[in-house]
Amino acid sequence: MRLTIRELTLPVWRTLPWRGLAASAALGLLLAGALRWGGGDANGWPALTLLRAAVLAHALGLTFLLDDPARHTTATVPTRRALRTGLRIALVTPLTALWWTAVVLLVPSDVRPPVGDVTLEAAAACVLALLAGAVALRWTNEPRPGPSVAAAYLLTAVVTPHLLPAGWKLFVWPQDSNWHAAHERWAWLLAGAVVTLVACLPEPVRRMRIGRRSRTLSPSGV
Amino acid sequence: MSTVLAQTPTATGTESRRTPWAAVLALALFEARRLLLRAPMLLAFLLYIAWIVWRTPDFENGYPALQDADRATQSGPMLIALALLVCVNQAMLRSARRDTERHFAVLVLRPWQRTAGHALSVVPVVLLVAVCVGAQFGWMALGSGAVGTASVGELLVGPLTALLAGAFGVLLARLFSSVLAAPLAIVLLFFLLFGGAFPAGSGERGTRWLTPIVSENTSTAIPSGLMDRPAAWHALYLLGLALTVALVAVLVAGGRGPVLMGSVAAALALALTGGIVQTGALPDRTTVARARATNAPEKQQVCVRRDGSTYCAFPEWKPRTATWASVVDHVRSSAGGSARTQPVLVRQRVYATDGLASDGAIDPSANPHQVTVGTGWGGPRVPEFSAAVSSVLVTGSEKATSGLCDGRMVTIMWLALNWLPDPVKSLSNVRLDDSVTGSAIVLSPTNPMNMTSGQTSVVRELLDQPRESVAAKVKSHWAELTTPKVTSARAAELLGVKAPKEQDKCD
Numbered sequence A: 001m002r003l004t005i006r007e008l009t010l011p012v013w014r015t016l017p018w019r020g021l022a023a024s025a026a027l028g029l030l031l032a033g034a035l036r037w038g039g040g041d042a043n044g045w046p047a048l049t050l051l052r053a054a055v056l057a058h059a060l061g062l063t064f065l066l067d068d069p070a071r072h073t074t075a076t077v078p079t080r081r082a083l084r085t086g087l088r089i090a091l092v093t094p095l096t097a098l099w100w101t102a103v104v105l106l107v108p109s110d111v112r113p114p115v116g117d118v119t120l121e122a123a124a125a126c127v128l129a130l131l132a133g134a135v136a137l138r139w140t141n142e143p144r145p146g147p148s149v150a151a152a153y154l155l156t157a158v159v160t161p162h163l164l165p166a167g168w169k170l171f172v173w174p175q176d177s178n179w180h181a182a183h184e185r186w187a188w189l190l191a192g193a194v195v196t197l198v199a200c201l202p203e204p205v206r207r208m209r210i211g212r213r214s215r216t217l218s219p220s221g222v
Numbered sequence B: 001m002s003t004v005l006a007q008t009p010t011a012t013g014t015e016s017r018r019t020p021w022a023a024v025l026a027l028a029l030f031e032a033r034r035l036l037l038r039a040p041m042l043l044a045f046l047l048y049i050a051w052i053v054w055r056t057p058d059f060e061n062g063y064p065a066l067q068d069a070d071r072a073t074q075s076g077p078m079l080i081a082l083a084l085l086v087c088v089n090q091a092m093l094r095s096a097r098r099d100t101e102r103h104f105a106v107l108v109l110r111p112w113q114r115t116a117g118h119a120l121s122v123v124p125v126v127l128l129v130a131v132c133v134g135a136q137f138g139w140m141a142l143g144s145g146a147v148g149t150a151s152v153g154e155l156l157v158g159p160l161t162a163l164l165a166g167a168f169g170v171l172l173a174r175l176f177s178s179v180l181a182a183p184l185a186i187v188l189l190f191f192l193l194f195g196g197a198f199p200a201g202s203g204e205r206g207t208r209w210l211t212p213i214v215s216e217n218t219s220t221a222i223p224s225g226l227m228d229r230p231a232a233w234h235a236l237y238l239l240g241l242a243l244t245v246a247l248v249a250v251l252v253a254g255g256r257g258p259v260l261m262g263s264v265a266a267a268l269a270l271a272l273t274g275g276i277v278q279t280g281a282l283p284d285r286t287t288v289a290r291a292r293a294t295n296a297p298e299k300q301q302v303c304v305r306r307d308g309s310t311y312c313a314f315p316e317w318k319p320r321t322a323t324w325a326s327v328v329d330h331v332r333s334s335a336g337g338s339a340r341t342q343p344v345l346v347r348q349r350v351y352a353t354d355g356l357a358s359d360g361a362i363d364p365s366a367n368p369h370q371v372t373v374g375t376g377w378g379g380p381r382v383p384e385f386s387a388a389v390s391s392v393l394v395t396g397s398e399k400a401t402s403g404l405c406d407g408r409m410v411t412i413m414w415l416a417l418n419w420l421p422d423p424v425k426s427l428s429n430v431r432l433d434d435s436v437t438g439s440a441i442v443l444s445p446t447n448p449m450n451m452t453s454g455q456t457s458v459v460r461e462l463l464d465q466p467r468e469s470v471a472a473k474v475k476s477h478w479a480e481l482t483t484p485k486v487t488s489a490r491a492a493e494l495l496g497v498k499a500p501k502e503q504d505k506c507d
Helices: A002-015 A018-038 A045-062 A081-106 A115-139 A146-163 A179-200 B002-036 B039-055 B077-097 B111-121 B123-141 B152-175 B181-194 B231-252 B258-279 B284-295 B315-334 B381-395 B408-417 B423-430 B453-464 B467-476 B488-495
Strands: B302-306 B309-313 B345-348 B370-373 B440-442 B449-451
Touching: A002 A081, A018 A045, A018 A081, A018 B181, A045 A081, A045 A115, A045 A146, A045 B181, A081 A115, A115 A146, A115 A179, A146 B039, A146 B077, A146 B181, B002 B039, B002 B077, B002 B111, B002 B123, B039 B077, B039 B123, B077 B111, B077 B123, B077 B152, B077 B181, B111 B123, B111 B152, B111 B231, B123 B152, B152 B181, B152 B231, B231 B258, B302 B315, B309 B315, B315 B345, B315 B381, B315 B408, B315 B467, B370 B381, B381 B408, B381 B423, B408 B423, B408 B449, B408 B453, B408 B467, B408 B488, B423 B453, B449 B453, B453 B488, B467 B488
Parallel strands: B309 B345, B345 B370
Antiparallel strands: B302 B309, B440 B449
16 A cells, blocks of 8 residues: 555656646735735735635635546556545645745735634635535546536635625624634534545446436546 | 539639638537536526526615616626636637647638637627616616616626626637636636725726726715716727727637738727726816705705695606605694694705715705705615604704704604504614614714604504504694603603603713
């Protein structure tokens, strides 16, 4: 097992969608940097907006992480998909943590919102992005569902703040008395997303077929 | 044989000149159908229609001013614009992702013609948005309470925003071959437009008009002639910008030729003309007209006489004078003494000095028997106006009600509320904190009034009693009930309900 991981690390590292991840991370850094060099409002909300926009940008990059053009040819190899996908996530996690640290440090300390709580939001958003990709892989036959997942994720991110009922608010300002209650909800969301993500990792024995591409495929997916 | 050879090239010649545009159109229709049936697009339309249905009936309490209703159609299409940007971008990159790009090389369409086809495929979506905007506006405009004048320019903003987003999605696909570009561009755009990073300036005009949707902060309608929003120029600017972006995408895809270049120049000229004219300074005559409407509205108003009373309104609100008259009649019918027949002057007043930039307070009028009414109606506006009428009937003028803190408040509130269908709900509507117990501030079109906790309990008790019996007591004790310095305890005693324990004391 350990040997397999060591052997797999380099090939998996090479197959990660680096350009997309780099572009989204760079946009996130740019947004956070805009506050340092462009000046920010003192009441704290533009800083929070910026951090949320940066997280959204990065999460959109992560929705493409599980795209795998070779999916159909590797479906039958002895190394399970859970391991390969898990390895992808494991490789990206420290980089994301590093990126997040840089983003938080770019925000001037006097306008920085509570770091722990915002990190919780960021973690939940990133895991939800991975989860969206994993669900798309688990329930469809598409090797690269990234674009649809990104579109769905973006639409959800834009619409959710307006649709959540008053008792379920997630996007609140630090001055709001609901800040702690909202972050409890974020924590539950993160926990739920992690559990569902783990449940979605294995290759299904029988595939549920959704959508038009329900025809029989050759191993190469053509 | 030779005949066949001689004829064939001629046929192909005409074919090649005619076919591409038909093929571009066919591609546009095919892509439009696919675009409309994409899951994000369907979901966006579903949410947009739900938003219209949820939002429209209660807009401005069901009594919309059409100069505000047209702007209310603008934010919904943003959702469609977003979905359109992403979907059209993905549709353009589909051939690259599926590796069918090289198959297209053998077809009649060149890359720039395919780009043109994709750009045209957004048009049906834009038309659908226009239909939705029309339906939403029609719903508001056809209601019986609608007044005012709408602007076509404002109504076009929604569909044109969608067109601009579609064109932008096409251009992005031509510039970046990654499907990630569109979502990231949206994050950046949202940050620029809503995150406060756009150099919006502080004035009414200026660079804030360069954003697709220019919203206003105010909650009160003002006459349409005083708004002076350059809506038509803004629509022209959006159209020019969308055409420029789409044509630049065709250029990037390799389109050349004098017609295309000319079109790009014309579209750019449109965008620049609209953009420059709309950001120009506010004309002085608008500022003067606004100040005049705020300080001396009588010069611009039309007056209607009904049952001896005079109702003066800005011309656009003239249809509403009948509704005001019915409120005045109801309030007067429960009053006693000379107030039963007292003619009043109802004058509409607005704070228009800053245009739509801010809501300002209106000073109470010192003229005897003059009542102020605002531009809004429906919901809480009705009991607020009713309280203003009854306070003027009881005290003589609006100015006299400021600082009023005695038993007359009981009479004022009972007169204002007793005729309404649900008096207790109206009581909570008219109070600032929406309460029905304890002390509170009572809103009116001009200065607010104070209501102590004792007065509130007396008014609640009176509202629970049969209307006719209270009305009879009010009429028989009218002179004493309307004397200044009458205490709430005395008023309660006269009207036959339990007197409050505490003294009248206002903060």
